[in-house]
């Protein structure tokens with residue numbers, strides 16, 4: 001009887017162990033090999049050489065039929081707790097086959113009053129509504145030195161204003177609607193999504209203006225913070241904190257000087273907090289309820305396991321971007337760029 005009991009115990013232990021084995025196999029039922037760095041921030045996804053070469057040379061990220069299965073596999077490995085998934089290519093600099101340093105693809109939006117529709121494709125990707133967007137950065141350290149702040153801003157902007165820009169300077173030019181960026185629009189500071197400093201605007205009369213030089217779609221990557229309008233749309237500050245600014249459309253001439261631009265524009269629209277709200281409706285969630293802390297998953301896409309040096313490089317960019325304090329350099333991490341209102345947590 002004692003022997004039988006012992007046998008039963010051993011047998012049930014064996015079955016239990018077998019079940020555990022099966023369970024953990026199922027949990028790890030991924031198509032790719034993932035590696036999680038020991039600092040618990042960044043991870044890697046190992047592709048075969050041919051798969052990686054296809055992903056890079058044919059821009060798999062821009063192709064839904066390649067992107068969606070890859071993100072599905074990421075969710076085979078990681079829990080559905082991330083607002084954003086950033087894919088980072090294991091490259092020293094942008095591959096010649098790609099034309100962008102970073103790209104954000106929206107997955108869901110539940111914010112009203114920013115000019116953007118409500119939508120939710122997260123279930124296609126393996127998320128139950130948590131995932132907001134996926135981003136690809138085309139080299140290993142672009143989270144720090146590339147357009148990470150700019151691309152993140154695209155989750156919330158610009159869907160609000162019908163901005164204009166021009167292709168090149170000239171005296172008899174025609175501007176055109178400029179998607180997603182601020183174009184010839186003023187801001188409290190130069191915007192992450194372009195635009196000039198409103199306070200530099202000089203009126204010369206006859207629809208002629210001078211402003212400090214600026215970029216219509218960007219102003220220097222992570223070297224500048226978000227401006228007030230961007231922070232409002234992101235849910236970081238109230239609309240009452242957005243200073244009045246001008247949007248110029250129907251631009252008819254542009255002269256580029258050494259540190260200023262002269263331009264003429266037939267239409268000048270001045271936005272105030274009230275006119276912005278009349279145009280867009282109230283932001284919902286409002287500043288009191290808006291999400292200000294975001295969770296990021298950073299996955300390096302590679303065709304060979306990362307070297308210690310590569311791990312250290314990408315981990316340092318993640319540590320820097322998510323630091324909730326002044327980093328002491330001229331670059332802005334997310335906390336700095338949001339003036340301490342927002343924060344990002346990167347964890348694997």
Ligand SMILES: [Zn+2]
Pocket residue numbers: 150151154180181193217
């Ligand atoms: Zn952009």
